[in-house]
Amino acid sequence: MIRSVLFDTETTGLDPRDGHRVIEVAALELINDLPTGVHFHRLIHPERDIPEDASRIHGILLEHLKDKPLFKAVAADMLAFMGEDEMLVAHNAPFDFRFLNAELTICGLPPLGAHRMVDTLVMAKTRFPGMPNSLDALCRRFGIDLSERTSHNALLDCKLLAEVYVELTGGRQRGLSLAVEDGGNAVAQYEANDGRVSRPIPVSxxxxxxxxxxxxxxxxxxxxxxxxxxxxxxxx
Structure with missing residues (x-):
């Protein structure tokens, strides 16, 4: 059983070197590259303003975060969820790593190692060279429902990226549920059948x-x- 973590952040801007901060972090647990439904999610007060350009993208205003904790208050829980040896998966991963490591440095904590980075944007560019490979574009290409994505929400983006990641790493049989059902989950079903998941095929x-x-x-x-x-x- 191989555990990894897929994650996403929302921020006040594009570069922590300009004083921008993390305002949301979400992460999903993957076992053998399949999401288990176990997740981590926190909204964070950035200790600064949120520019209008950034709010237009993710829909988060400073007033939404007035009672939320600072990053230093959630850092330990986030690191515990991410674990020490697990690979960390993100879309345009260097962006998220740069922001989280800047926050960890402010807290006096060790940064996330670059050797743990798995970038789904690089995976997508390798598989679909010269084509649009944003999260939205990949969801449309793989037939993944985007109806709930009216803005960039870290937890929703994680869930969508998890479906994209399954496709990028080999795809799944249609009908394989990634949610817990009937007291079990897709990972247990997947492992119990040595990686094979049965699927009824109706015939007219x-x-x-x-x-x-x-x-x-x-x-x-x-x-x-x-x-x-x-x-x-x-x-x-």
């Missing part, structure tokens, strides 16, 4: 009739031989 009456008609045109089809053998065995 018309498709069955067309298949039977096709079989009857074949010379000595083995499928009919098997049926005849079973009938003989039952009659014998």
């Amino acid at each position: 009456a018309e498709e069955i009739e067309r298949h039977v008609a096709f079989i009857q045109r074949l010379k000595s089809p083995i499928w009919l031989k098997d049926v005849e053998t079973e009938k003989a065995a039952a009659a014998g």
Whole structure:
């Protein structure tokens, strides 16, 4: 079982060297590259203003954060969730690493190691060179529902990116649920079947009739031989 963490941040601007700060951090647990539904999410007071340009992107105003903790109050919980050895997955990961490491430095804490970084933007550019590879573009390409994404929300972006990441790392059978269902979860089902997840494929009456008609045109089809053998065995 391999655990990794997919995460996203929202900030007051584009560069911590200009005094910009983290205002939201969200992270999802992945086991064998599949999300388990376990997550971490915090809104954070940035100890500064939030420019209008930034608020237009993520929809967060300073007044929304007036009673939220400072980064130093959530840092320990965030690091505990991220663990020490797990890979850290993000879209345009250097941006998020730069901001989190700037915040950790302010707190006097060690930075996140660059060796842990997994950048889904690089993965997407490798797979789809020359094509738009923003999170929105990838969701549309993979048929992932974007109806709830009216602004950049770190937790929602994490959930969308988790679906994109599953596709970028090999895809999944349609019908494989990534949520906990019937007292279990997709990871347990995935592992119990050695990485294979069964999926019923409905067949219409018309498709069955067309298949039977096709079989009857074949010379000595083995499928009919098997049926005849079973009938003989039952009659014998």
